[in-house]
Amino acid sequence: MKRWETVAIIGVGLIGGSIGLTLRRRGLSDRVIGIGRRETSLRKARECEAVTETTTDLEAGVAHADLIVVCTPVTQIVEHVGRAARACPPHALLTDAGSTKASIVEALTSQLGPEVAFVGSHPLAGSEKTGPQAARDDLFLGRVVVITPADQTSKDWVTTIDSFWSSLGASVVRMPAAAHDRAVAATSHLPHLLASALAVSTPDEVLPLVSTGWLDTTRVAGGDPQLWLQILRDNRPAVLKSLGKFAKVLDSFGRALDEDDADRVLELLEVGKQCRDAVGNRHPSGRGTA
Amino acid sequence: MKRWETVAIIGVGLIGGSIGLTLRRRGLSDRVIGIGRRETSLRKARECEAVTETTTDLEAGVAHADLIVVCTPVTQIVEHVGRAARACPPHALLTDAGSTKASIVEALTSQLGPEVAFVGSHPLAGSEKTGPQAARDDLFLGRVVVITPADQTSKDWVTTIDSFWSSLGASVVRMPAAAHDRAVAATSHLPHLLASALAVSTPDEVLPLVSTGWLDTTRVAGGDPQLWLQILRDNRPAVLKSLGKFAKVLDSFGRALDEDDADRVLELLEVGKQCRDAVGNRHPSGRGTA
Numbered sequence: 001m002k003r004w005e006t007v008a009i010i011g012v013g014l015i016g017g018s019i020g021l022t023l024r025r026r027g028l029s030d031r032v033i034g035i036g037r038r039e040t041s042l043r044k045a046r047e048c049e050a051v052t053e054t055t056t057d058l059e060a061g062v063a064h065a066d067l068i069v070v071c072t073p074v075t076q077i078v079e080h081v082g083r084a085a086r087a088c089p090p091h092a093l094l095t096d097a098g099s100t101k102a103s104i105v106e107a108l109t110s111q112l113g114p115e116v117a118f119v120g121s122h123p124l125a126g127s128e129k130t131g132p133q134a135a136r137d138d139l140f141l142g143r144v145v146v147i148t149p150a151d152q153t154s155k156d157w158v159t160t161i162d163s164f165w166s167s168l169g170a171s172v173v174r175m176p177a178a179a180h181d182r183a184v185a186a187t188s189h190l191p192h193l194l195a196s197a198l199a200v201s202t203p204d205e206v207l208p209l210v211s212t213g214w215l216d217t218t219r220v221a222g223g224d225p226q227l228w229l230q231i232l233r234d235n236r237p238a239v240l241k242s243l244g245k246f247a248k249v250l251d252s253f254g255r256a257l258d259e260d261d262a263d264r265v266l267e268l269l270e271v272g273k274q275c276r277d278a279v280g281n282r283h284p285s286g287r288g289t290a
Numbered sequence: 291m292k293r294w295e296t297v298a299i300i301g302v303g304l305i306g307g308s309i310g311l312t313l314r315r316r317g318l319s320d321r322v323i324g325i326g327r328r329e330t331s332l333r334k335a336r337e338c339e340a341v342t343e344t345t346t347d348l349e350a351g352v353a354h355a356d357l358i359v360v361c362t363p364v365t366q367i368v369e370h371v372g373r374a375a376r377a378c379p380p381h382a383l384l385t386d387a388g389s390t391k392a393s394i395v396e397a398l399t400s401q402l403g404p405e406v407a408f409v410g411s412h413p414l415a416g417s418e419k420t421g422p423q424a425a426r427d428d429l430f431l432g433r434v435v436v437i438t439p440a441d442q443t444s445k446d447w448v449t450t451i452d453s454f455w456s457s458l459g460a461s462v463v464r465m466p467a468a469a470h471d472r473a474v475a476a477t478s479h480l481p482h483l484l485a486s487a488l489a490v491s492t493p494d495e496v497l498p499l500v501s502t503g504w505l506d507t508t509r510v511a512g513g514d515p516q517l518w519l520q521i522l523r524d525n526r527p528a529v530l531k532s533l534g535k536f537a538k539v540l541d542s543f544g545r546a547l548d549e550d551d552a553d554r555v556l557e558l559l560e561v562g563k564q565c566r567d568a569v570g571n572r573h574p575s576g577r578g579t580a
Contacts, residue, residue, distance in 0.1 A: 124501035144499060173498065183496040191507040193543055194484055196562030201532075201539040206473040207569055208463065209434060211414035212510075214569075217481040219506040221566040225559035232547060232555060243544050246491040250540075253487050254533050257522060265522060269515035272486030276511040279497055279504075 001167045002160070004029040008065035008088075010058060010080050012036050012045040015097045015123060016071030017135030020050035022168045025137040034132075035061035045132035059087035067164065069121075070096040075230045078107045085116045094118040095161050099126075099184065100234040101148045101177035109150055119161040120148040120177060122184070123170060130224055141169035148177040185238035190246060192228055193239065195221040291457045292450070294319040298355035298378075300348060300370050302326050302335040305387045305413060306361035307425030310340035312458045315427040324422075325351035335422035349377035357454065359411075360386040364520045368397045375406045384408040385451050389416075389474065390524040391438045391467035399440055409451040410438040410467060412474070413460060420514055431459035438467040475528035480536060482518055483529065485511040 007023060009016040012034040023029040034051030035058050036042045042054035055061040062068050062084045070080045077098045084094060094117060098104055101120045108118055125143040145165040149158045162172045175183075199221040202214070232239055249268075256264035297313060299306040302324040313319040324341030325348050326332045332344035345351040352358050352374045360370045367388045375384060384407055388394050391410045398408055415433040435455040439448045452462045465473075489511040492504070522529055539558075546554035 124499060126502065143501065146499065180499075183499045186492050186496045187500045187504045191488060191503045193547075194488060194540070195503075195507055195566075196559050197536060197540045197543050198481060198484060199562035199565040200558055201536040202476050202565060204565075206476045207565075209414060209436065209470075209473045210477045210569055211433065212416065213481045213485075214477045216506045216509040217485055218562075218566050218569075220503045221559075221562040222570060223563070225556055225563055228559050229552060229556045233550065233552065236547060236550065240544065240548055242491075243540075243547075246487060247540070247544070249491040250484070250487045250533075250537070253483055254530065254537070257483075257526060257533075258530055260523065260526065262519060262523060266515055266519045268490055269486050269511075269518050272489035272508075272511040273513070273515055275489040275492060275494075275497075276485075276508050279500055279508075280512060 001026075001028060002163055003027075004066050006031040006033065006065045006067075008033045008035060008062045008068045008084070009051065010035045010061070010068065010070045010084065011072035011076075012041060012050060012054075012132045013071060014126070014130055014132070014134045014139070016069065017045055017048065017050040017132035018125075018137070018139035019069055019071065019097075019168065020045065021048065021135045021137045022140060024049060024052070026167065028167055033061050033065065041132060045135075048132055048135055050132050050135045058083055062088040062092070064089065065092055068092060068094045070094070070098075073227050073230055074098045074100055074104070074234050077104050078111070081108055081118055082111055085112055085118065092117065093157055093160055095121045095147075095164070097121055097123055099188065099231045101146075101180045103234055105148060105150055105177040109152075114150075114152045117154070117157050119153055119157050121161065121165065122146045122148070122180065123165070124184075124188070125170075126223075138169065140165070143170050144173055145170040146173050146175060146180050148175060148180050150177070181235050182238045182241075185235055185242045186245075189232055189235055189239045190242040192220050192223065193232065193243065194246070195219065196228075291316075291318060292453055293317075294356050296321040296323065296355045296357075298323045298325060298352045298358045298374070299341065299361060300325045300351070300358065300374060301361035301363075302331060302340060302344075302422045303361060304416070304420055304422070304424045304429070306359065307335055307338065307340040307422035308415075308427070308429035309359055309361070309387075309458065310335065311338065311425045311427045312430060314339060314342070316457065318457055323351050323355065331422060335425075338422055338425055340422050340425045348373055352378040352382070354379065355382050358382055358384045360384070360388075363517050364388045364390055364394070364524050367394050368401070371398055371408055372401055375402055375408065382407065383447055383450055385411045385437075385454070387411055387413055389478065389521045391436075391470045393524055395438060395440055395467040399442075404440075404442045407444070407447050409443055409447050411451065411455065412436045412438070412470065413455070414474075414478070415460075416513075428459065430455070433460050434463055435460040436463050436465060436470050438465060438470050440467070471525050472528045472531075475525055475532045476535075479522060479525055479529045480532040482510050482513065483522065483533065484536070485509065486518075
């Protein structure tokens with residue numbers, strides 16, 4: 001496993017904190033610098049040993065880094081990668097942890113040029129919990145991290161970023177940024193939108209009767225609204241397309257039930273179960289079988 | 291806590307098995323008779339110590355029971371309660387564990403008359419796992435069980451069935467059957483329908499990228515399609531009404547995103563989070579805060 005002398009993490013929330021904690025617990029880096037705006041978050045990151053030192057000065061924080069991981073909200077990633085690229089050593093590699101990729105990769109390529117050593121990443125390992133105090137050293141274990149090299153990205157950079165995520169326990173998948181965005185619209189952004197809509201549509205007076213079904217189905221609605229607003233807006237066309245497809249299936253379900261068409265309702269329930277069971281049995285984390 | 295000399299459980303799947311296991315582990319009944327159609331299920335129920343003896347003969351199984359709990363699928367409950375009521379001792383109490391209540395309570399009242407000691411129950415403690423091998427002695431711990439006495443139901447029966455579920459660790463809520471059905475349409479049946487529709491609408495090629503969001507939101511779609519077909523059909527009007535309400539919220543969400551109305555999208559995300567957080571913090575099982 002490649003060891004890093006100095007890693008800088010910009011944004012030490014759940015993801016950034018978990019990266020730092022895993023690097024340190026696995027002995028992969030001696031020096032992990034947490035960079036953030038708020039001293040309270042940085043103090044928490046130090047207290048839970050996710051980082052060895054902290055600073056609110058982005059440029060100073062990345063000045064001696066070999067690897068820089070930008071874990072700020074999607075609307076800030078382009079700015080933070082750009083500033084880090086201008087302040088870091090020439091040999092440093094840069095990546096991010098944003099939930100959308102096409103707009104970030106495109107903006108960085110046009111702003112910074114192809115010589116900046118950036119490879120986009122998206123660890124599929126979230127939680128509705130936030131902040132460095134929620135950091136875990138097994139957050140990436142068995143989880144997929146998508147990396148999205150552009151055509152002109154150096155193969156060496158891609159290999160190094162791939163092995164960085166692998167060293168944290170993740171399973172790395174490479175795909176173009178646009179394909180990534182279409183996929184996560186269906187697997188992550190649409191589920192969030194449905195969970196929120198279900199929570200919104202549930203009358204207050206029935207809430208005492210919710211059980212595991214409602215709790216599971218709405219769980220992600222507990223996520224940070226500002227972060228999700230940015231994600232949904234950034235990936236708007238793909239999310240709307242996934243939503244359109246879902247709405248057709250839901251309409252078909254509703255019509256079958258309205259007409260008491262038992263065969264059709266059963267067919268939909270069976271196709272849904274087959275899909276869910278197939279994923280549950282082969283998801284690397286095993287959580288799908290819970 | 292009231293102890294029972296003999297309890298008969300008709301249908302020893304997850305719910306029936308868990309009732310038996312909890313009764314035995316808590317020392318609440320010496321004799322628990324499991325009644326079922328298939329010898330293989332009955333053997334599994336004996337092996338996991340959910341029951342002390344088993345039979346495929348319903349009438350013989352209930353002949354000496356003080357309490358009879360019918361845990362078969364919703365379409366069979368009326369028949370099984372009716373047969374048990376005609377074969378059990380005069381002092382025996384009867385209840386069920388069906389996910390819908392109005393049609394069952396109405397049918398039983400008209401078929402058997404008010405002198406039959408039946409009180410409808412619905413333990414809100416499911417799982418997508420099935421069979422007696424999934425039985426747990428803490429399945430009801432901190433969970434809500436709704437009991438739905440009719441106007442003419444004896445207060446003594448209601449009190450006894452209430453304390454039966456309480457003795458298994460559940461928190462009992464009493465409400466009319468029709469109100470129960472409207473509530474669970476929103477809290478259980480609609481979430482199931484959405485989970486299935488989401489699984490159906492997810493393209494196969496993106497399944498390798500699913501993460502906790504999709505896994506949580508679709509988890510209940512792994513439930514038994516035949517059982518859920520019966521539940522959805524039995525509670526059709528209330529489910530369609532909840533679905534209509536949800537579809538309006540979803541449409542509003544989709545339009546706001548399509549028009550890039552950030553304020554409105556944020557508002558919906560925030561209302562959803564408030565609702566989800568409120569439930570997560572006060573759900574007795576604590577699972578909501580996971």
